[in-house]
Amino acid sequence: MFMDPQEILSLCKRRGFLWPSFDIYGGMAGMYDFGPLGVALKNNIENHWRRLYVLQEGFMELSCPLVSPEPVFKASGHLDTFSDMYVECTKCGETYRADHLAKDLHENPATLDEVQLGKLLRENGVKCLSCKGDLTEPKRFNLMFKTMVGAGKAKPGYLRPETAQGMFVNFQQVYRLGREKLPVGAVQVGTSFRNEISPRQGLIRLREFHQMEAELFVHPDDKTWPRFGAVKHEKLLLVANSGETKEITLEQAVNDKVIVNEVLAYFMWLTYRFVLDVGLDPKKMRFRQHEKTEMAHYASDCWDLEAELGYGWVELVGVADRGCYDLSAHIKHSDADLTAFEKFDEPKEVEQEGVKVKFDVMGKMFKGDTKIVAEALSKMPLESLKGRESVPVQAGGRTHDVPAECFEVAMRKEKVTGRKFVPHVIEPAYGVDRIAYAALEHAYSKSEKEDYITLRLKGLVAPFKAGVFPLMAKDGLDGIASEIHASLSSAGMHTYYDDAGSIGRRYARMDEVGTPCCITVDYQTKDDGTVTVRDRDSSEQRRIKKENVVLAVTRLVSGAGLKALEGL
RNA sequence: GCGGCCGUAGUGUAGCCUGGUUAUCACUUUAGCUUGCCAAGCUAGAGACUCGGGUUCAAAUCCCGACGGCCGCACCA
Numbered sequence: 001m002f003m004d005p006q007e008i009l010s011l012c013k014r015r016g017f018l019w020p021s022f023d024i025y026g027g028m029a030g031m032y033d034f035g036p037l038g039v040a041l042k043n044n045i046e047n048h049w050r051r052l053y054v055l056q057e058g059f060m061e062l063s064c065p066l067v068s069p070e071p072v073f074k075a076s077g078h079l080d081t082f083s084d085m086y087v088e089c090t091k092c093g094e095t096y097r098a099d100h101l102a103k104d105l106h107e108n109p110a111t112l113d114e115v116q117l118g119k120l121l122r123e124n125g126v127k128c129l130s131c132k133g134d135l136t137e138p139k140r141f142n143l144m145f146k147t148m149v150g151a152g153k154a155k156p157g158y159l160r161p162e163t164a165q166g167m168f169v170n171f172q173q174v175y176r177l178g179r180e181k182l183p184v185g186a187v188q189v190g191t192s193f194r195n196e197i198s199p200r201q202g203l204i205r206l207r208e209f210h211q212m213e214a215e216l217f218v219h220p221d222d223k224t225w226p227r228f229g230a231v232k233h234e235k236l237l238l239v240a241n242s243g244e245t246k247e248i249t250l251e252q253a254v255n256d257k258v259i260v261n262e263v264l265a266y267f268m269w270l271t272y273r274f275v276l277d278v279g280l281d282p283k284k285m286r287f288r289q290h291e292k293t294e295m296a297h298y299a300s301d302c303w304d305l306e307a308e309l310g311y312g313w314v315e316l317v318g319v320a321d322r323g324c325y326d327l328s329a330h331i332k333h334s335d336a337d338l339t340a341f342e343k344f345d346e347p348k349e350v351e352q353e354g355v356k357v358k359f360d361v362m363g364k365m366f367k368g369d370t371k372i373v374a375e376a377l378s379k380m381p382l383e384s385l386k387g388r389e390s391v392p393v394q395a396g397g398r399t400h401d402v403p404a405e406c407f408e409v410a411m412r413k414e415k416v417t418g419r420k421f422v423p424h425v426i427e428p429a430y431g432v433d434r435i436a437y438a439a440l441e442h443a444y445s446k447s448e449k450e451d452y453i454t455l456r457l458k459g460l461v462a463p464f465k466a467g468v469f470p471l472m473a474k475d476g477l478d479g480i481a482s483e484i485h486a487s488l489s490s491a492g493m494h495t496y497y498d499d500a501g502s503i504g505r506r507y508a509r510m511d512e513v514g515t516p517c518c519i520t521v522d523y524q525t526k527d528d529g530t531v532t533v534r535d536r537d538s539s540e541q542r543r544i545k546k547e548n549v550v551l552a553v554t555r556l557v558s559g560a561g562l563k564a565l566e567g568l
Numbered sequence: 569g570c571g572g573c574c575g576u577a578g579u580g581u582a583g584c585c586u587g588g589u590u591a592u593c594a595c596u597u598u599a600g601c602u603u604g605c606c607a608a609g610c611u612a613g614a615g616a617c618u619c620g621g622g623u624u625c626a627a628a629u630c631c632c633g634a635c636g637g638c639c640g641c642a643c644c645a
């Protein structure tokens with residue numbers, strides 16, 4: 001069925017899921033406010049995700065600042081990647097990457113600023129490739145929001161364009177807390193920012209959005225996963241970049257090298273499980289492998305989980321093997337040791353020639369300079385130290401003459417028990433807003449004849465778990481209903497109490513926001529203590545004892561259906 | 569950022585071309601009555617011309633700009 005996103009967004013606005021931000025000031029593209037129902041939906045999605053990643057798979061959840069200092073993004077590559085320069089044709093409006101046009105005019109056009117690049121293009125008479133029109137001066141599009149941290153000599157900072165970097169820069173903490181074993185994983189749920197040129201399509205392309213990202217650090221030679229065996233016979237619909245589309249088991253996909261390794265396959269499966277749990281339609285889901293050209297140069301494999309929506313196929317989740325790229329980049333830029341250590345089976349004896357400083361002799365001679373001279377000395381090539389009476393050492397801006405009795409060069413035996421290596425990263429990255437939207441769209445249904453809208457949300461994600469109504473707001477029915485509402489609330493369930501208008505209208509309101517069931521107190525309740533439970537999707541009812549309401553709602557929310565109320 | 573279309577209560581709309589009373593209708597919503605299980609009825613309310621400038625005696629209506637929306641192009645680390 002073709003779905004018009006406008007219809008969904010209209011419902012969302014009407015019923016308090018979400019609305020355009022800053023509306024009274026004319027709004028701002030790419031920003032949405034979540035209303036009470038939207039917040040509940042989003043929280044439910046995020047909390048279920050935590051249940052899988054943190055509780056089930058044992059990832060550690062972090063929460064890092066949204067504003068990050070410049071070096072972080074220098075290292076990650078975002079600063080350079082986001083600073084692409086564009087020129088436009090003044091005649092036909094075509095846009096080009098300025099550095100691409102200058103490719104043959106300069107050995108490395110990416111190093112030029114916009115003024116230099118503009119001059120270069122002008123002097124070489126570069127015109128529009130399609131219509132030969134004049135080009136504008138290069139313009140810089142930076143997709144990160146920039147800000148200043150502190151007053152006076154403020155440092156530039158950026159709003160994070162993804163949550164991932166916070167986990168990479170904290171690798172040491174995560175590795176240590178994981179007791180220095182691999183695999184070890186971190187997750188972060190939170191807001192990210194991208195200053196999109198033209199945000200569009202409702203929640204699909206936002207300037208401020210929510211991500212749930214996981215970074216799993218693994219040994220480069222061991223990309224297996226303990227729970228893989230339990231799911232290896234499960235099937236996924238794969239659209240490979242070879243052009244083939246097939247539904248095959250995880251095991252076969254890994255054996256045939258369709259998916260590059262076991263751990264990636266496992267997290268693709270977990271991703272699929274997750275989106276089914278939150279109510280997405282399996283018939284409208286697929287995994288699409290990135291094209292070789294689309295994939296970041298460092299990634300060895302990347303699959304997008306896509307959902308079919310009114311907008312077409314939309315990426316909800318990206319699952320990538322990023323290799324050692326991220327940690328290596330931060331090692332290079334920060335000098336921090338973001339490596340893991342592996343013990344050899346047998347320690348190795350390694351004989352190595354080295355210089356040993358005799359501090360007792362040297363200290364008397366060099367006094368306060370001893371430390372810096374010794375340091376400089378031990379960094380010098382061994383050959384330049386051998387067989388000399390004294391050695392000139394540069395330290396502290398001077399040349400020190402160090403006599404041979406201050407050190408000796410000798411073979412040293414060292415026991416090497418293992419080696420350091422840079423772990424590889426498996427990254428599942430989820431777009432919360434997109435998933436929330438997909439959950440709404442896949443749950444949306446409208447009866448043909450009377451435009452009766454029902455959101456068939458999974459109980460797990462539904463903002464309200466139940467509606468509670470007195471059939472009439474009198475004769476004590478309202479009091480009993482209030483008590484039931486209170487008992488559900490204290491059991492931790494968000495429920496909606498409503499005693500106004502006809503009962504049908506109240507059911508309809510709840511159906512439209514996806515509430516799985518409604519409890520109605522009627523006159524029979526006063527006689528025998530039973531209430532009716534109405535199921536949203538079938539609109540059928542059962543009577544149960546009122547003291548069993550919490551249990552009944554719990555069962556219905558878990559998707560058990562009315563038959564699970566037998567005996568209550 | 570470019571091009572096309574568009575912007576009226578919470579939602580969906582009429583009016584705009586051809587400027588002129590108190591801006592149409594439905595749903596929603598509030599209060600009261602009624603109502604004994606699926607958007608019922610009655611009565612009384614509330615609620616809008618996206619913003620700014622221009623033309624005019626007079627602008628929802630015509631013109632310009634901004635903002636916002638949809639579609640296409642480009643972009644999407």
